[in-house]
Amino acid sequence: MIDEGLLKEYKGKVPEPLLNDFRKHATDFNLNKKQQKEVLDKLLERYMTSKIHPGEAIGVITAESFGEPSTQMTLRTFHLAGVAEANVTLGLPRLIEIFDARKEIKTPMMEIHLKSQPKDDRELERLISMIKEIKLSDILSEISVNILHMYIEVKLNKSRLRDLQIKEEEVLKAIQVSMKNIEVSEKDGLLIIKPKLKEITLPAVYAIKEKVKLAHVKGIEGISQVLPVKRKDELILMAAGSSLKKVLEIDAVDETTTISNDIFEMVRVFGIEAARQTIINESSKVLNDQGLEIDARHIMFISDLMTTTGGIKGVTRSGITGEKESVLARASFETPIVHIINASLSGETDYLNSVVENILINQPVPLGTGLPSLVTSMKKEGGKKK
Amino acid sequence: MVDVYLDEKFVGIVDNPKEFVKLVKEERRNGKLPKTLNINYDVDFSEVAIHVAKGRARRPLIIVENGVPKLKEEHITKLKNGEIDWQYLLDESILEYLDPNEEEDAYIALKSKDVTKEHTHLEISLISILGVITSLVPYANFGQSSRLNRGSKTQKQGLGLYVSNFLVRIDTDVSVMHYPQRPVVKSFMHDVINYEKHPSGQNVTIALMSYGGFNMQDALIINQGSVDRGYARSTYFRPYVVEELRYQGGLIDEIGLPDKDVKAYRVEEDYRFLEDDGIVYPGAKVHADDVVIGKTSPPRFLGELEEFSIAANLRRESSLTVRHGEEGIVDFVVVTENGEGNKLVQVRLRDLRIPEIGDKFASRHGQKGVIGCIVPHADMPFTTSGVVPDLIFSPHSIPSRMTISHLIEIIGGKVGALAGRQIEASTFSAESETDLRKLLLELGFRENGTERMYNGMTGEEFESNIFVGNMYYMKLKHMVANKLHARASGRIQLLTRQPIEGRSKGGGLRLGEMEKDCFVAHGASLLLKERFDSDKTTIYICEECGMLAVHDSMRNKAFCTKCGANIEVTAVELSYAFKLLLDELKSLGVYPQLHLKSKY
Numbered sequence: 001m002i003d004e005g006l007l008k009e010y011k012g013k014v015p016e017p018l019l020n021d022f023r024k025h026a027t028d029f030n031l032n033k034k035q036q037k038e039v040l041d042k043l044l045e046r047y048m049t050s051k052i053h054p055g056e057a058i059g060v061i062t063a064e065s066f067g068e069p070s071t072q073m074t075l076r077t078f079h080l081a082g083v084a085e086a087n088v089t090l091g092l093p094r095l096i097e098i099f100d101a102r103k104e105i106k107t108p109m110m111e112i113h114l115k116s117q118p119k120d121d122r123e124l125e126r127l128i129s130m131i132k133e134i135k136l137s138d139i140l141s142e143i144s145v146n147i148l149h150m151y152i153e154v155k156l157n158k159s160r161l162r163d164l165q166i167k168e169e170e171v172l173k174a175i176q177v178s179m180k181n182i183e184v185s186e187k188d189g190l191l192i193i194k195p196k197l198k199e200i201t202l203p204a205v206y207a208i209k210e211k212v213k214l215a216h217v218k219g220i221e222g223i224s225q226v227l228p229v230k231r232k233d234e235l236i237l238m239a240a241g242s243s244l245k246k247v248l249e250i251d252a253v254d255e256t257t258t259i260s261n262d263i264f265e266m267v268r269v270f271g272i273e274a275a276r277q278t279i280i281n282e283s284s285k286v287l288n289d290q291g292l293e294i295d296a297r298h299i300m301f302i303s304d305l306m307t308t309t310g311g312i313k314g315v316t317r318s319g320i321t322g323e324k325e326s327v328l329a330r331a332s333f334e335t336p337i338v339h340i341i342n343a344s345l346s347g348e349t350d351y352l353n354s355v356v357e358n359i360l361i362n363q364p365v366p367l368g369t370g371l372p373s374l375v376t377s378m379k380k381e382g383g384k385k386k
Numbered sequence: 387m388v389d390v391y392l393d394e395k396f397v398g399i400v401d402n403p404k405e406f407v408k409l410v411k412e413e414r415r416n417g418k419l420p421k422t423l424n425i426n427y428d429v430d431f432s433e434v435a436i437h438v439a440k441g442r443a444r445r446p447l448i449i450v451e452n453g454v455p456k457l458k459e460e461h462i463t464k465l466k467n468g469e470i471d472w473q474y475l476l477d478e479s480i481l482e483y484l485d486p487n488e489e490e491d492a493y494i495a496l497k498s499k500d501v502t503k504e505h506t507h508l509e510i511s512l513i514s515i516l517g518v519i520t521s522l523v524p525y526a527n528f529g530q531s532s533r534l535n536r537g538s539k540t541q542k543q544g545l546g547l548y549v550s551n552f553l554v555r556i557d558t559d560v561s562v563m564h565y566p567q568r569p570v571v572k573s574f575m576h577d578v579i580n581y582e583k584h585p586s587g588q589n590v591t592i593a594l595m596s597y598g599g600f601n602m603q604d605a606l607i608i609n610q611g612s613v614d615r616g617y618a619r620s621t622y623f624r625p626y627v628v629e630e631l632r633y634q635g636g637l638i639d640e641i642g643l644p645d646k647d648v649k650a651y652r653v654e655e656d657y658r659f660l661e662d663d664g665i666v667y668p669g670a671k672v673h674a675d676d677v678v679i680g681k682t683s684p685p686r687f688l689g690e691l692e693e694f695s696i697a698a699n700l701r702r703e704s705s706l707t708v709r710h711g712e713e714g715i716v717d718f719v720v721v722t723e724n725g726e727g728n729k730l731v732q733v734r735l736r737d738l739r740i741p742e743i744g745d746k747f748a749s750r751h752g753q754k755g756v757i758g759c760i761v762p763h764a765d766m767p768f769t770t771s772g773v774v775p776d777l778i779f780s781p782h783s784i785p786s787r788m789t790i791s792h793l794i795e796i797i798g799g800k801v802g803a804l805a806g807r808q809i810e811a812s813t814f815s816a817e818s819e820t821d822l823r824k825l826l827l828e829l830g831f832r833e834n835g836t837e838r839m840y841n842g843m844t845g846e847e848f849e850s851n852i853f854v855g856n857m858y859y860m861k862l863k864h865m866v867a868n869k870l871h872a873r874a875s876g877r878i879q880l881l882t883r884q885p886i887e888g889r890s891k892g893g894g895l896r897l898g899e900m901e902k903d904c905f906v907a908h909g910a911s912l913l914l915k916e917r918f919d920s921d922k923t924t925i926y927i928c929e930e931c932g933m934l935a936v937h938d939s940m941r942n943k944a945f946c947t948k949c950g951a952n953i954e955v956t957a958v959e960l961s962y963a964f965k966l967l968l969d970e971l972k973s974l975g976v977y978p979q980l981h982l983k984s985k986y
Contacts, residue, residue: 057908057909063903064903340971340974349981359902359914360963360964360967361960361964362918362919362922362960362963363915363960364911364912365914367909367911368906368911369909369913370912370915373985
C-alpha cells in the first residue's frame, strides 16, 4: 500500500512523473511506510543532484553538443529509390532550415492521418484524388492554338478523367474560375478557351496557353504528390507540399494527429506549442537519420528559446541572437556596424552582464567560477561603506 | 538521319549511323584512316562524333572480334623473343587506342576468360586500373580502395635517395636517407621505374602487439638498438640564399663582414663563423641566430639624417641568420651570379636526423603513425629464437581499416627474409597467401606467422602468440624537429599588442574561438581571463566624461584633456583590443562612455 499522505509531502519537491513512477513500482516491492520514506528521500536527493547547478554554461554546452556532431554530418543524403518518403531535405541543410526558421522550406511535407482506415483501394484513391492537386496539364491529351480563330483548343484525356472521377463540366468550371480574361466553352468534345483581351495577339494567346496548362482543376493547391504509407498498423498519407488548413477540412482526415513539417504552417494552424514540438521532432529526425545522439534536452532548450516569444525566432541575427540585450554581444555576432550605429543613436548602455562582452574586455565571465561575488560591499578605510 | 561532327564541327549527315560508325572503325583498322581517329555514336544527342584532335586521353586495348581476342599466344611468345614490338601490334590492329568517347561504345572484358560474343575489347592487364605509384603497393587487391589512395600518397613523402647528385644541388627542404633498402616484398612496378636504384624505405622486423600502451592511436614503438644501428637515419638539407640587390640611385647590397659601426650591428659573437668574405666556412656548426652570410644594405631613405649624423657609415646590417629553432653544419657554399648579374651566395646546411619521438613513419598500405616511444634494445620483447622486433605496431589499427594487404606483406616479408629472396607482390598476380603460408611452414615457422614472445622487461612469456614478420617501412618527411613549437613570451603585434603568428617568427599559439567556448562550458572563468591576458593594459578613465584620461607617471598625476585636473581618474585593467575598439568607435563618430562601478 502506498501512503498517499507521505506522497503529498513530496509533491512540489519532486516532479509529478517521478512520483507517478514511484507509485507504479512501489507496490511491486511491498514496502512499508518507513521504507517508502527512505526511497522517496533517496529520490529527492537524486533529483536535487541532477538539477543543473547555478552558473552552468547551458547555452555553450547546448551549442557545443549540436556543433560537434554536426561537423561529422555527411552531406550524403540517402536516396531511397522507390520508397515513399524519398526526396526529403535531410542532413545539415535541413537542420539549418529548422534552426534558421526559414519561411520557405525546400521540401514541405504533410503526414495525413485518417479517422478510419479506408475499406478498399477505391476509397483510398478517391481520398488521394481529393488531396493531390490536378492541373490541366495532367489531364489533357492535346493542347494547341488555333491561329485562325485565335483561341486555344484543349483535348482532354477521357480515360484519365474517368480514373480520377472528374467530369468534363467540372474541368470547364475550374478553368474558368482559376483564370481571369478567358472564356471557356465546349465544342465537338474540345474545350475552347477564348482570351478576353482588348487586342488579341498571337504571343498573348501563347502566353495564356502556357498559363492555362497550370490551371488548378481539383485537389489542394501545392500538393504535388500523395503516397499511402503503412506505418505499423496504420495507413497514413504522405503528401509532398503543405496545406494543413485545406487538408483538415476533409472529413476523413484526423485533425488531432495530422501534421506538417513546415514550422510556420504549424503555428498558423495549431499554435506555438505545436510548433515547438515540430521543431523538436523535425530536428531529432534529422539527427537520428545521421546516427547522431544528442540529448533531447538540448533540442528542447533550443526550441524553447525559439518559441518563447509566442512567435518563431530563428537562431540568426534577425532572430534570437539579434535580441540579445548587450550591444557588444550583438555586434560581435554579425553586422557589427549596424548594431553599434543604432546603439549610439539611442544611447544604449551595455551593463556587461553576459559572457561575450566580458571576454571582449578581458574580464572574468559571469559563469562557473566567475559567477560568485561579494554581497556586502567592502568597507573603506575609516569604517565608512563605499 | 544523324548529324556527324568532326572535332566538334558539323560535316554532314548520315542515314544509318550504326553502319557508318562500324565502317569507319573498319577502315581505321585496315589502315585507310589514321589510327589516331576515334568515333562514337551518341544515341541521346543523336549525333556521330569523330575526334582527331591532339590532347585527348587515350588508352590501348586488345581488339576482340566475334568473341575472340586478336592477341594470340603466338604474339606473346614473339614479343618475349623480341621478334615483334608494340608498334607491330598497333599496325596489325591487334591493339588499338580508344578515347573516352569511343570507350562509351565499347564493351570491355576484364579478363580473357570473361570474353563473350558481345565484347568488343579486352583489357591488356587488370593492373591498368592503377597508376604508377599505386602499383607500388604490394597486394593492393587485398586492401580497401581508400587505403590504397593513402598508401600511394605516403609513398611520395618517404625519405630515400631523391636524386643521386644531391651533393651538388641546392634544394629546399629535402632529406636523404642514410641506408635505404630495396623492398623484400615488391611489385613489377618497382622494376619498371628502377625503384631499387633509389629506394625510399627500409625492411624492418615488426611485431603486432601492445607494449605498455605507447603505440595506441596509430603511434609506433621503435627499438633504440635499431636506431643506434642506423635505422631511419637521414640528413636534412636547408639552403640559405643571399643576393646583392640593386636599389635606386646605384646603391647596392654588399655581402661581407659588416663593420662594427653599421646600424643594427649584432653582437660580435654572432659573426664568429664568418670568414673575411662574409660567408661561413664549410664545416662550421651553426645554431639559431648565428650569421650565415654577412650583408649590409644602403639606408632605407636616401638623404635622411645626412645633415645631422656624424657617423660616416649609414649602411644597415641585413645579414642572414640561421632560422629560429634550427641548427646544422655548413655543408656546401656556392658563390655565383644570378640572371641579372648580381652576386649570389648560397649556403647549404646539413643536419643529421636521428629518429625521435614524433617522427612520422608509414607502411605502404596507408598505415601511418608517429613514434610514441623508443624502447632500449634490452627492454624490447623477443621471440623464442631471440629475434627482437625493430618496430611494434598496434593491432587496433587493422580491423576498422581492413588493410589485409598490410598483414599479407608481413608474412611475405618474413618468407622473403628467411628464404633470402624477393617476393613478387604485384596487384592481381602476387604470390598467393596460401603459398606463403606453406613456405613459412617449410622454413620451420608457424604458418600463420605468429610466434611465442617474452616480455623484455620482466622476462615473462606472453599469454598469446604474437604476429611477427618483416615489412617495408618508410620514414616520411614530416619530422618533429621541423614542427616543434612553444613559446612563453616574445614578440607582439604593433597594432593589437597581441602575440604575432607563426612558428618561424616565434609566434604564439592561438587560443581560438572554439577553445574559448570550451573554457566557458567548463565554467573556468578565471583561467579563461588569464589565457586572454596577453594584451592586457591599464588605462585611465575620466569619471566625468567616461573617456580616456592622461596619466603622468613621472609626477604621478592624472588629468583629463577635456575636464581638466580636478576630476577623479580611475585606472582600469582591460584588454588592449578593447581600447582599440573604443578608438575605432570614436573615429566612427560614436561616443563610447565608460561608467565605472566598483565590483566589490
